[in-house]
Amino acid sequence: MTTLKQTTTPTRVPMTSLRKTALVAGAFYLLSFVSIPTLGLYSKVREPNYVTGPGPDTPVVIGGILEMIVALACIGTAVALYPVVRRQSELRALGFVGARVLEAATIVGCVVSLMSVVSLRRAGAGPDTEVAARALVAFHDWIFLLGQGFIPAVNALLIGTLLYQSRLVPRALPVLGLIGAPLLVISVIATLFDLWAQTSAISAVLTLPIAVWELSLGVYLVTKGFKPSPITNAEPRP
Numbered sequence: 001m002t003t004l005k006q007t008t009t010p011t012r013v014p015m016t017s018l019r020k021t022a023l024v025a026g027a028f029y030l031l032s033f034v035s036i037p038t039l040g041l042y043s044k045v046r047e048p049n050y051v052t053g054p055g056p057d058t059p060v061v062i063g064g065i066l067e068m069i070v071a072l073a074c075i076g077t078a079v080a081l082y083p084v085v086r087r088q089s090e091l092r093a094l095g096f097v098g099a100r101v102l103e104a105a106t107i108v109g110c111v112v113s114l115m116s117v118v119s120l121r122r123a124g125a126g127p128d129t130e131v132a133a134r135a136l137v138a139f140h141d142w143i144f145l146l147g148q149g150f151i152p153a154v155n156a157l158l159i160g161t162l163l164y165q166s167r168l169v170p171r172a173l174p175v176l177g178l179i180g181a182p183l184l185v186i187s188v189i190a191t192l193f194d195l196w197a198q199t200s201a202i203s204a205v206l207t208l209p210i211a212v213w214e215l216s217l218g219v220y221l222v223t224k225g226f227k228p229s230p231i232t233n234a235e236p237r238p
Contacts, residue, residue: 018084018225018226018232019225019226021080021081021083021084021226022221022222022224022225022226023221023222023225024076024080025076025077025080025081025221026217026218026219026220026221026222026223027218027222028073028074028076028077028080028218029073029077029214029215029217029218029221030215030218030219030222031069031070031073031076032070032073032074032077032214032218033214033215034066034069034070034073035063035066035067035069035070037062037063037066038063038066038067040059041059041060041062041063041066042059042060042063042114044059044060045060045114045117045118045137046137048130048134050117050121050133051117051120051121051129051130051133052129052130057118057121057122060114060115060117060118061115061118063114064111064114064115067107067110067111068107068108068111070107071104071105071107071108071111072104074100074101074103074104074107075100075101075104077100078096078097078099078100078101079097081093081096081159082094082096082097084168084226084231084232085159085162085163085166085168087166087231087232088162088165088166088231089162089165092158092161092162093158093162095154095158096155096158096159096162099151099154099155099158100155102147102151103147103148103151103152103155105147106143106144106146106147106148106151107147107148109143109147110140110143110144110147113136113137113139113140113143114136114137114140116136117133117136117137120132120133120136121133141198145188145191145192145198146188149184149185149187149188149191150185150188152181152184152210153180153181153182153184153185153210154181156177156178156180156181156184156210156213157177157178157181159174159177160174160175160177160178160181160213161174161178163217164178166229166230166231167227167229167230168226168227168229168231168232169217169220169221169226169227170220170227173213173216173217173220174213176209176212176213176216177209177210177213177214177217179209180208180209180210180212180213181210183206183207183209183210184206184207184209184210186206187202187203187206187207190202190203191203
């Protein structure tokens with residue numbers, strides 16, 4: 001007598017739309033850290049003789065590409081999170097989207113300024129080339145200070161309060177962002193009044209909480225997703 005052994009294949013549980021949203025938003029947050037190498041890639045462009053000196057332009061171009069990726073990632077985080085956090089407060093959610101877009105615009109402005117220096121270098125040195133190049137680098141530094149100082153602080157306050165109140169993530173994460181936001185503003189104001197340099201150790205320490213907040217949020221959203229929350233109770237089951 002022959003018996004047939006029936007085996008059952010485990011059914012894969014489909015991913016909910018909320019889990020997909022968290023995954024996409026977290027991936028965009030992590031993608032925004034690809035610009036870290038630009039600190040070294042842009043080092044040559046700050047040298048006094050960069051326009052007239054030898055060497056390739058490739059590091060500056062690569063840095064510009066990385067920063068363009070960051071600009072798109074900034075917008076991506078806001079677009080991905082907006083449908084969820086708007087259930088907590090549509091006004092603050094819209095403010096977060098607007099602030100993220102503005103931050104991306106400042107990043108694009110930084111890239112354009114340094115790529116203009118590259119264009120001056122490729123066009124050949126003239127009597128006013130060095131002066132124009134230094135002016136463009138100074139423009140980059142100021143727009144970076146303001147655009148990557150005040151605006152990320154506003155972003156942290158908006159999305160931090162939304163996530164804290166909605167309990168979509170552990171409250172320790174948005175608290176870190178809410179603490180880091182005023183510290184970042186203090187660092188920017190101190191730099192404006194020439195109390196310390198933008199690249200000083202004090203500035204790095206005051207900027208660290210915001211960086212840790214965004215990195216931690218990205219990792220949590222990718223690995224864990226959103227926590228059960230009253231604003232997600234209406235989410236349909238797959």
